[in-house]
Amino acid sequence: MADLSVDFVGIKSPNPFWLASAPPTNMGSMVERAFDAGWGGAVWKTLGEPIRNVCSRLASIDTGPQRMIGLNNIELITDRPLEVNLREIAECKRKYPKHALVVSLMVESKREAWHEIAKKVEGTGADGVELNFGCPHGMSERGMGSAMGQVPDYTCMVTEWVKEATRLPVIVKLTPNVTSINPPARAAVRGGADALSLINTINSVMGVDLDTLVPHPNVGGYAAHGGYCGPAVKPIALNMVSELARDPEVGIPISGIGGISTWRDAAEFLLLGASTVQVCTAVMHYGYRIVEDMIDGLSNYLDEKGFLSVRDIIGKSVPRVTDWGNLDLNYKTVARIDHSLCIRCNLCHVACEDGAHQCIPFTEINGLRYPVVDEHECVGCNLCSLVCPSPGCISMVRLDDGTQPLTWRELTSRPAPQPATE
Amino acid sequence: MSTQPTTLIPPAQIERNFREIAPALTEAEALFEANRCLFCFDAPCAVACPTHIDVPAFIKKIATGNMTGSARVIFDANPIGATCARVCPVEVLCEGACVEKTLMQKPIEIGRLQRYATDHVLSRGRDVLKAGAPNGKSVAVVGSGPAGLSCATYLARLGYGVTIYERKPLAGGLDTYGMAEYKMTQRVSQEEVAQIARLGVEIRTNTEVGGEVSFDELASKHDAVFLGVGLGATRGLGIPGEELEGVYDALDFIERIKSRDWASVPVGRTVAVVGAGNTAVDAVTQARRLGAERVLMIYRRTANEMPAYSYEFELAKQDAVEFWWQTAPVAVLANGGGRVGALRCVRTELTEPDADGKRAARVVEGSEFEIPVDVVIKATGQGKMKEWLTKTAGVKIDGAGRVAVNAETMQTSNAKIFAGGDCVNGGREAVDAAQMGKLAAQGIHAELTGERVEFAGARVILHESTGQIHAA
Numbered sequence: 001m002a003d004l005s006v007d008f009v010g011i012k013s014p015n016p017f018w019l020a021s022a023p024p025t026n027m028g029s030m031v032e033r034a035f036d037a038g039w040g041g042a043v044w045k046t047l048g049e050p051i052r053n054v055c056s057r058l059a060s061i062d063t064g065p066q067r068m069i070g071l072n073n074i075e076l077i078t079d080r081p082l083e084v085n086l087r088e089i090a091e092c093k094r095k096y097p098k099h100a101l102v103v104s105l106m107v108e109s110k111r112e113a114w115h116e117i118a119k120k121v122e123g124t125g126a127d128g129v130e131l132n133f134g135c136p137h138g139m140s141e142r143g144m145g146s147a148m149g150q151v152p153d154y155t156c157m158v159t160e161w162v163k164e165a166t167r168l169p170v171i172v173k174l175t176p177n178v179t180s181i182n183p184p185a186r187a188a189v190r191g192g193a194d195a196l197s198l199i200n201t202i203n204s205v206m207g208v209d210l211d212t213l214v215p216h217p218n219v220g221g222y223a224a225h226g227g228y229c230g231p232a233v234k235p236i237a238l239n240m241v242s243e244l245a246r247d248p249e250v251g252i253p254i255s256g257i258g259g260i261s262t263w264r265d266a267a268e269f270l271l272l273g274a275s276t277v278q279v280c281t282a283v284m285h286y287g288y289r290i291v292e293d294m295i296d297g298l299s300n301y302l303d304e305k306g307f308l309s310v311r312d313i314i315g316k317s318v319p320r321v322t323d324w325g326n327l328d329l330n331y332k333t334v335a336r337i338d339h340s341l342c343i344r345c346n347l348c349h350v351a352c353e354d355g356a357h358q359c360i361p362f363t364e365i366n367g368l369r370y371p372v373v374d375e376h377e378c379v380g381c382n383l384c385s386l387v388c389p390s391p392g393c394i395s396m397v398r399l400d401d402g403t404q405p406l407t408w409r410e411l412t413s414r415p416a417p418q419p420a421t422e
Numbered sequence: 423m424s425t426q427p428t429t430l431i432p433p434a435q436i437e438r439n440f441r442e443i444a445p446a447l448t449e450a451e452a453l454f455e456a457n458r459c460l461f462c463f464d465a466p467c468a469v470a471c472p473t474h475i476d477v478p479a480f481i482k483k484i485a486t487g488n489m490t491g492s493a494r495v496i497f498d499a500n501p502i503g504a505t506c507a508r509v510c511p512v513e514v515l516c517e518g519a520c521v522e523k524t525l526m527q528k529p530i531e532i533g534r535l536q537r538y539a540t541d542h543v544l545s546r547g548r549d550v551l552k553a554g555a556p557n558g559k560s561v562a563v564v565g566s567g568p569a570g571l572s573c574a575t576y577l578a579r580l581g582y583g584v585t586i587y588e589r590k591p592l593a594g595g596l597d598t599y600g601m602a603e604y605k606m607t608q609r610v611s612q613e614e615v616a617q618i619a620r621l622g623v624e625i626r627t628n629t630e631v632g633g634e635v636s637f638d639e640l641a642s643k644h645d646a647v648f649l650g651v652g653l654g655a656t657r658g659l660g661i662p663g664e665e666l667e668g669v670y671d672a673l674d675f676i677e678r679i680k681s682r683d684w685a686s687v688p689v690g691r692t693v694a695v696v697g698a699g700n701t702a703v704d705a706v707t708q709a710r711r712l713g714a715e716r717v718l719m720i721y722r723r724t725a726n727e728m729p730a731y732s733y734e735f736e737l738a739k740q741d742a743v744e745f746w747w748q749t750a751p752v753a754v755l756a757n758g759g760g761r762v763g764a765l766r767c768v769r770t771e772l773t774e775p776d777a778d779g780k781r782a783a784r785v786v787e788g789s790e791f792e793i794p795v796d797v798v799i800k801a802t803g804q805g806k807m808k809e810w811l812t813k814t815a816g817v818k819i820d821g822a823g824r825v826a827v828n829a830e831t832m833q834t835s836n837a838k839i840f841a842g843g844d845c846v847n848g849g850r851e852a853v854d855a856a857q858m859g860k861l862a863a864q865g866i867h868a869e870l871t872g873e874r875v876e877f878a879g880a881r882v883i884l885h886e887s888t889g890q891i892h893a894a
Binding site (some may be wrong): 064350369 | 461
C-alpha cells in the first residue's frame with residue numbers, strides 16, 4: 001500500500017486530502033468529525049472581525065438529474081466570535097496532533113490587524129495560516145478578500161506583514177478573478193509566502209428565477225454576484241495550478257482547490273503540481289464520508305501504477321504542459337468507429353456535421369445505417385469520441401510515425417526559402 | 423345475458439385489480455427518464471413509430487420544462503398520442519428500437535414520457551393544435567376510431583368542415599370501447615376526443631351510416647368521405663352450443679368492463695377464452711381481475727405460434743392464467759339450466775413446417791375431453807365488413823376483405839372516398855390507424871385542391887451527409 005502522507009511546507013498530514021476553508025470547517029465539532037472520517041487536514045473557516053450574513057446564500061447549477069455541478073455562495077467569513085474559534089482550534093489541535101490544521105485569515109488592510117490575528121492563531125498551536133485574498137463577494141466590497149488578491153502589490157504587502165508577525169508557514173490563497181494568475185502568485189512569493197493555494201471562487205450569477213425574474217440566490221427580491229465553485233470549475237483551477245507549477249518565478253508548493261470531488265480529480269491536481277488538495281463543495285453535497293473513497297481510490301491507483309508514495313506523482317504531468325507553439329503540427333490522429341459497439345445514435349454524425357468537419361457520413365452494413373469516418377477528411381479533433389455514449393466505440397488512432405515533428409515555433413523561425421538563382 | 427354469472431369478489435378488490443399497470447410518471451421520474459435520453463440524430467425510435475413522432479424532440483422538451491411544446495410535437499404527428507402512449511406495443515415499436523436498449527439493456531420509457539407530456543395539456547384543456555381558416559369544403563368521416571379521429575384532426579387543421587358519424591353513444595371506437603381497462607380508461611379517450619372536437623370537428627354519435635343516415639346522402643352532402651369503420655363482429659367458433667347463454671364475444675366482454683360497472687360483467691368461476699391473440703390476453707387478464715377463479719386460454723397451436731406480443735403473454739402469465747396449448751374446442755355443452763356447463767375439446771399436434779414455415783394443427787384422434795366452465799369467451803379475431811363496404815359504401819375490397827387503397831393517398835376505387843385503419847390493414851394497432859388517417863387527410867386535400875401538404879411524421883426523413891466518403 002502506497003504511502004499517502006505528505007509534508008506541506010513543514011505541515012505534516014496523513015494524506016493529501018484537506019477540507020477547504022468553508023462551511024464544513026466552521027467549528028471544532030465539525031473539523032473533529034471530519035478528521036474522524038479520514039480527512040488529513042482542514043483549513044478553518046476564515047477568521048476575522050465577525051460578520052452578519054444574509055439569507056439566502058447559496059444557489060446551484062444542475063445538469064439533467066445531476067445536482068450541483070456548480071455551486072455559488074454569498075456567505076461571508078466566520079460569524080462566530082474570534083475567541084470561541086481560537087479556543088476550539090487549540091482544542092482540536094490538541095486532540096488531533098497528527099492532522100494538519102491551518103487557519104484562514106482575513107482582516108482589514110492594516111498591519112496591526114494582521115499582526116494581531118496572526119499572533120493569536122500562532123498561540124493556538126495551529127500548523128499554519130492561509131491568507132484569504134480570494135473571496136470575491138461581500139468582503140471584497142470592504143477592501144478585503146479578492147480586493148487584495150487582484151492587486152499584486154497588496155498581495156505582497158500583506159504577506160510581508162503576516163510573515164513579520166509569525167513563524168508559522170504562510171499560505172496565500174489566490175483569487176481566479178484576474179486576467180493572469182502569475183502576477184499575484186509571484187507577488188505572494190516576493191512577500192515571503194511559503195506556499196500558495198488556489199483557486200478561490202469565481203465571480204458568478206447563477207441564474208434567474210423565471211417566475212419571479214429575480215436572480216439566484218434571492219435575498220428579499222435582490223441578488224448579488226457570488227463565488228462559484230464545484231465540479232464545473234475544475235478545468236479552470238487545473239489550468240491555474242499548472243500555470244503556476246511551471247512558472248520558474250513561483251517555485252513554492254501549491255495546495256490545489258477547485259471542484260475536487262473524487263480521487264481522480266485529486267490525482268489530476270497532484271499530477272499538475274499540487275502537493276495537497278482542498279475540498280469543499282463535494283463535502284457540502286455528500287458529507288465528510290466521501291474522503292473514504294478518495295483515500296482508497298488514490299491508494300489503489302498508486303499501487304496499480306507502481307508508485308510507492310503519493311509524493312512520487314506530484315507534478316509528474318507538469319513537464320507535459322507546454323505552450324501551443326511547441327505542439328507538433330505533424331502529429332496526426334483520426335477517429336475510428338468500432339461498429340460492433342456502435343448503437344447507431346448518430347450523435348457522432350451530427351456533431352461532426354454541424355460542429356466539426358463533415359467527415360462522418362453513413363454507410364450500410366447488413367441493412368442498417370451506420371456512421372463511418374472518412375479518414376482522409378478527419379482532422380482528429382476528438383469531438384465524435386467525446387459525444388459517443390458507447391464506451392470504447394470511437395477511438396482516436398495515430399497515423400503519423402512520429403519521425404518528423406514540426407512545431408509552429410520551428411515553422412515560423414525557419415529562414416524563408418530563397419529564390420533560386422542561376 | 424340476464425342470468426349471467428357475476429363477480430364473486432368485492433368491488434373494492436376489483437378496483438384495486440384494475441389499477442393502471444403503467445401509472446403516470448411523477449415529475450422526478452419524468453425528468454430523470456427524459457434526461458437519460460441520448461437525443462439521437464435520425465433516431466431509431468422515431469423511425470420505428472408508425473406515426474414517426476419526433477421522439478427525441480418531445481423528450482428533450484420535457485427535460486427543458488417545455489411541456490406545451492412537448493405535447494405539441496406528439497399531437498402534431500399523432501392526434502391520438504395520449505391513447506397510443508398507453509396502448510402502443512412500445513416494446514416492438516419505439517422502445518424496441520431505442521439505442522439505450524442496445525447500450526444499457528433498458529430502453530427509455532418513451533410511452534410513459536409521452537403520456538406525461540400529453541397528460542399535461544389534456545388535463546389542463548390546453549389546446550396545442552389549431553384549426554385552419556375555413557376553406558369552404560367539407561368531409562364526412564365514418565367511424566370515430568383512431569383512423570377517423572386522426573383524419574378529422576388533420577382535415578380540421580387544413581380548414582375543412584368535418585363531420586364524424588359514429589354509431590356508438592361515445593366517440594373513440596376501440597380507444598373508447600376496446601382497450602384493456604388496466605391500460606387505459608374511457609376518460610383518456612374522451613379527453614382526446616374533446617380536444618379534437620375543439621378544432622371544430624362535429625361528432626354525431628348514435629348515428630349509423632346506412633341506418634340513421636344513408637351513405638348516399640353523406641356522399642352528396644360532403645366533398646369527400648373517409649371510411650374508418652374498422653372490422654366487424656368476432657368470428658364464430660363454428661361449433662355446436664355456441665349460441666348458449668354464457669358464450670360471449672371478447673370485444674363485447676371488454677366493452678362491458680369499460681363502464682366500470684363490475685357487477686354487470688359476466689364472469690364465472692371458470693372462464694375459457696378461445697384464442698391467443700392480444701384481444702384474448704385482454705380477455706383472460708380482465709376475467710382474472712374481475713374475480714374468475716380459473717381462467718383458461720385455449721389455443722390450437724403452441725406458445726411459439728401464439729399471435730399475442732410477448733409482453734402481453736407475460737401479462738397473462740403474471741395473472742396465473744392456465745394455458746391449454748394444442749387444444750381446440752369442438753362443442754360447448756349446456757349445464758342443467760341451459761347455460762354453458764363445459765367445453766368439449768380435442769388435442770392437436772402440429773404438422774411439420776410447410777414451405778412458408780407454417781405448422782398446421784391436426785386433431786389427434788380419440789383425444790376428446792371436457793373442461794367444466796361457466797363462461798366461454800370467443801377471441802378468435804374479427805370478421806370484415808365486406809357487405810357494408812361493397813354494398814353500402816360501394817368501394818372495392820381485396821381478396822382478404824380489406825378496402826383496396828392507394829397506399830400513399832388512401833384513396834379507394836371511388837376517387838371521392840378514402841379509407842384507413844383496420845378496414846384497410848385487416849386489424850393492427852391504433853397507431854397504425856392514426857398514421858393512415860393522416861395520409862388520408864393529405865390525400866383528400868390533394869384530391870380536392872390539387873395542393874400537396876405533408877404533416878409531421880407523414881414519412882421517415884433520414885438526413886444525408888453533406889460530405890461523401892473520400893475515394894481511397
